[in-house]
Amino acid sequence: MIILCSNGLTGSRLREAAGRFAKPGGRAALVVTADPEYREKNYHVPRSRQELESLGLAVEVFDFDLQPPEALLSCDVVELMGGNPYYLLDAIRKHGGEEPLRQIGRKGLLIGWSAGALALGPSLGLVDQYSPELNTVGLTDLRGLGLTQVQVLPHYSRFHTRYEDFEARCQAYEQRQGCQVYRLDDGEGLLLDGQGQVVEELRSPLRVNVAGVDFRNPVIAASGTFGFGREYAELYPLSELGGVSCKGTTLHERPGNPPPRVTETPGGMLNAVGLQNPGVDHFIEKDLPWLSQQGTKIIANLAGSAVEDYCQTAEKFNGTAVDMVELNISCPNVKEGGVQFGVTAQGVEGVTKAVRKACEKPLMVKLSPNVTDISEMALAAEAAGADAVSLINTLTGMRIDINTRRPIIRNNTGGLSGPAVLPVALRMVWQTAQKVKIPIVGLGGISTWQDAVEMLLAGASAIQVGTAIFTDPYAPIKIRDGLLEYMEKNGVRSVSELTGGVRPW
Numbered sequence: 405m406i407i408l409c410s411n412g413l414t415g416s417r418l419r420e421a422a423g424r425f426a427k428p429g430g431r432a433a434l435v436v437t438a439d440p441e442y443r444e445k446n447y448h449v450p451r452s453r454q455e456l457e458s459l460g461l462a463v464e465v466f467d468f469d470l471q472p473p474e475a476l477l478s479c480d481v482v483e484l485m486g487g488n489p490y491y492l493l494d495a496i497r498k499h500g501g502e503e504p505l506r507q508i509g510r511k512g513l514l515i516g517w518s519a520g521a522l523a524l525g526p527s528l529g530l531v532d533q534y535s536p537e538l539n540t541v542g543l544t545d546l547r548g549l550g551l552t553q554v555q556v557l558p559h560y561s562r563f564h565t566r567y568e569d570f571e572a573r574c575q576a577y578e579q580r581q582g583c584q585v586y587r588l589d590d591g592e593g594l595l596l597d598g599q600g601q602v603v604e605e606l607r608s609p610l611r612v613n614v615a616g617v618d619f620r621n622p623v624i625a626a627s628g629t630f631g632f633g634r635e636y637a638e639l640y641p642l643s644e645l646g647g648v649s650c651k652g653t654t655l656h657e658r659p660g661n662p663p664p665r666v667t668e669t670p671g672g673m674l675n676a677v678g679l680q681n682p683g684v685d686h687f688i689e690k691d692l693p694w695l696s697q698q699g700t701k702i703i704a705n706l707a708g709s710a711v712e713d714y715c716q717t718a719e720k721f722n723g724t725a726v727d728m729v730e731l732n733i734s735c736p737n738v739k740e741g742g743v744q745f746g747v748t749a750q751g752v753e754g755v756t757k758a759v760r761k762a763c764e765k766p767l768m769v770k771l772s773p774n775v776t777d778i779s780e781m782a783l784a785a786e787a788a789g790a791d792a793v794s795l796i797n798t799l800t801g802m803r804i805d806i807n808t809r810r811p812i813i814r815n816n817t818g819g820l821s822g823p824a825v826l827p828v829a830l831r832m833v834w835q836t837a838q839k840v841k842i843p844i845v846g847l848g849g850i851s852t853w854q855d856a857v858e859m860l861l862a863g864a865s866a867i868q869v870g871t872a873i874f875t876d877p878y879a880p881i882k883i884r885d886g887l888l889e890y891m892e893k894n895g896v897r898s899v900s901e902l903t904g905g906v907r908p909w
């Protein structure tokens with residue numbers, strides 16, 4: 405068997421798959437690239453050794469430049485580590501390592517990660533798009549060992565900021581070669597048989613499918629708190645997130661409400677931004693081309709003030725790179741329309757039905773908490789053809805300046821969000837999960853990974869993080885990492901195992 409992975413046997417699914425084919429008491433060779441730079445500096449060696457030892461294997465370090473390749477045949481497991489792919493491929497070829505590796509792949513377990521995974525595959529052509537400077541050995545024949553024709557791209561999320569046009573170059577390569585590139589995140593891999601055919605994708609337990617859309621992880625930036633992502637892309641690759649729900653977009657540009665539009669509240673904030681946005685055409689022409697290259701799922705948040713506006717705007721998303729449309733019928737801060745659709749079941753059903761007809765993308769309806777029974781609204785959205793619902797939007801609130809006796813927000817009222825609303829959001833998601841069959845994306849007050857776990861247990865398939873991003877832009881990443889750690893510690897193999905897992909009294 406062969407495992408191609410991103411950064412070694414990190415992640416429980418990879419270790420478990422390797423454990424199926426590596427029997428305790430066996431021998432393993434850890435192949436390091438002998439590139440002089442890596443010989444001394446390869447700090448991955450102790451970590452990789454430990455990963456193999458945890459499977460009960462006796463581990464030796466192997467170097468093609470120093471040892472005969474036939475020595476590998478006495479091993480049950482051979483792991484080709486990361487490093488310089490050109491140097492590694494050259495060394496294997498030069499020393500006749502190809503046949504022993506092929507035999508290990510057939511009778512034992514051959515693991516290749518990063519450079520190792522690239523060398524085993526069809527070609528280094530893809531890496532040559534990004535890092536030709538690594539070709540210090542002047543390799544002209546970029547064909548790989550060809551133990552498999554499967555082309556992987558390791559460290560997918562991590563390398564997005566390292567290389568410009570990362571995704572675009574990968575797509576161009578796929579088109580030129582007529583192949584599918586498996587984009588692997590760290591902790592992910594592929595299990596292949598000895599002939600090099602994929603038998604299992606060993607994906608991160610964080611991956612989740614909502615309404616037909618595959619999210620790399622269940623953490624999505626909430627609409628209105630992340631713009632169109634550009635500012636945050638300076639801090640981390642957006643590919644670290646499952647998705648981005650963009651600022652509410654309307655048919656025409658909107659200036660939003662006059663200031664003051666936001667104020668702090670205990671455990672949260674009040675806002676009445678009023679759907680300020682540049683309009684759908686601007687979004688499609690100026691923001692979407694950039695966003696579609698960031699390696700994350702794009703949710704277009706659709707707002708409007710009349711059913712026709714919603715439909716016309718939704719139609720414009722058809723055929724674009726948008727992955728999902730989130731229908732915002734729940735914004736409490738615009739005078740005309742918006743929320744009026746979201747507060748009666750009839751209103752929800754009417755607008756959802758109309759937009760459903762116009763919209764060819766998966767459709768998620770974002771529900772207002774400013775109702776008596778939110779689950780009734782969810783049922784109406786489901787009946788009208790929604791593929792998912794997201795809840796909650798903000799709760800209508802108010803603050804007053806006691807000196808001027810004026811409301812602090814110029815709009816008089818605003819939407820309350822942040823940690824203060826979490827218990828309300830949890831209750832609403834829990835109630836809704838008992839009524840509808842379509843998936844729920846849960847949000848409202850999530851600022852820690854523990855909050856996210858609660859939201860999933862309440863019945864959400866994925867979560868969004870909003871206000872927390874204002875106090876800590878890295879909150880979504882921390883939530884993702886904490887969630888993964890929690891899942892690994894508790895033997896949770898997939899996010900969907902948590903969904904609805906609360907055990908009510």
Ligand SMILES: Cc1cc2nc3c(=O)[nH]c(=O)nc-3n(C[C@H](O)[C@H](O)[C@H](O)COP(=O)(O)O)c2cc1C
Nearest residue numbers: 626627628652675732796797821822848849870871
């Ligand atoms: C400043 C601000 C702007 C918002 N703009 C939108 C919007 O354009 N469309 C939308 O559906 N929700 C919008 N929301 C609501 C959030 O997406 C989210 O539903 C709400 O804030 C609750 O989540 P949180 O407590 O994690 O922020 C906005 C929220 C804030 C704080």
